[in-house]
Amino acid sequence: MRKQLNTKEQWFANTEEEANKIVDEAKEEFPDEMVGHSIQQKSNKAGEYFLVKLDMKFNTPAGIMESELSNESDEDEWDEEETEEVESDGGDE
Numbered sequence: 001m002r003k004q005l006n007t008k009e010q011w012f013a014n015t016e017e018e019a020n021k022i023v024d025e026a027k028e029e030f031p032d033e034m035v036g037h038s039i040q041q042k043s044n045k046a047g048e049y050f051l052v053k054l055d056m057k058f059n060t061p062a063g064i065m066e067s068e069l070s071n072e073s074d075e076d077e078w079d080e081e082e083t084e085e086v087e088s089d090g091g092d093e
Contacts, residue, residue: 003064011054015050
């Protein structure tokens, strides 16, 4: 089994308003998962821009293991279903 625990995203924005919009949209879409963000004003020979960094945390190893244990105990409580037995006539046709 493989599960993603966290991710770090970087976004480019021309203006500070665009950078703030990126952060606000991420907060709306991932209110529980977003654990941090930063906006840095940068410049190069082409001009100034803003670098937006978003930190997302989806789960922890302990959280995944605990949810797996609870899922296993739920599976143990399933009701037995009747199964049909298929009888073979020995191949005499």
